Amino acid sequence: MIENFDTLLFDLDGTLTDSTEGIVKCIEYALTKMGYEMPEDTNKFLGPPLYQSFAEFCGMNEEQVNEAVRIFRERYSTVGLFENRVYDGIPEMLDRLKKGGKRIMVATSKPEVYAVRIFEKFGLAQYFEIVGGANINGTRNYKHEVIEYVLAKADITDRSRVLMIGDRKQDADGAHKTGLKCMGILWGFGSIEELTEAGADYIADTPQQVTDLLLGKD
Template identity: 50%
Template sequence: MQPYQTILFDLDGTLTDSAPGILNSVRHACQKMALEVPEEAILRRFLGPPLPDSFREYLHLQEEDTVRAVAAFREYYPERGIFENEVYPGIPELLADLKRAGKRVVMATSKPEDFARRIMEHFSLESYFDAICGATMDETRTDKGEVIAYALQTAGVTQLQDVVMVGDREHDVKGAARNGLPCIGAVYGYGSADELTKAGAVALANTVADLHTLLCDS
């Protein structure tokens, strides 16, 4: 695999295991709106895609109720759910090695940017990033392709031949492709090897150690 000089990282399922906080926030939203809390397999589909899309697709909510569900989610998430979260072992070392090698490291997440920044500061990882870019709170920028385009612009990336995206869901792979970028699939996250391969990932990392090899040893 070619040596990449700029690496864009997804957050949830790629840098941190944020499932507990996200799922608890979805449960809170369902309870607040008197909706039946879906079974675990459905809940876990909320891990990765933009939040409004998940409420619409998996709970079959119309637009007005989707807005209410997102608002209810954000009652719980900023205070509690945001820190029901753990950094995957090996990620701090990977980020440190990338920076030591002179790589440009950028976050591109569908999570609201303010939340992403708070999480990185909480785990003392913010210093490894040249830019932390995410969705807007008003949902005007949530699509992964739009977030990646925004991240590239914010970081001043104009040459794409040595840029790669790293993410754990098909949305990351397809969003990268819409911006002319390859994507490495993080299988250790919330997607599957089959999902990421079908979406067009150029390589798969079953573990953080595999990702380290792909990014640092090529």
């Protein structure tokens, strides 16, 4: 059991919901419209900020990246964000953690306006004190920037009692860059190898194990 964390920051995509279908379909929509081939490995788009992904994985310049993001959002803002599902065990995990006295917040590189709509649609909004995400204009895009934003909004000064929980190396990197520890989870998009290499401080296999580690077993 891990006893010293009273505030938990959750990633969204690949941690609370499986957003694969919506993201991949919107990536394909944007790339097809711009005349790009769809990369074989679409998993690499799941997690990093879109601006970074289009530049790094498709070789786009800044102008092309901005256009790709604009086209992606044409579809995502109306259809793609709801091509999504809550992972099994997530509502139960959040309910247990909240009843166990934990402050629960979200730190996602997804635009905040979309994250809020997703939580409202899937009935998760009730669990979160703060939902922090990227700005729609592409600023506050990286995980460490979102974490700093959430910590400031929550007026948190003691970072030793805050834990970041996520599925990709960006979550571990962002946590460590802001002085937090990170719990990597294995039901999302990342692998045990990725999370271990990124230096995740703890690893959990299931939502049930997250609550057992943070609250003790029932």
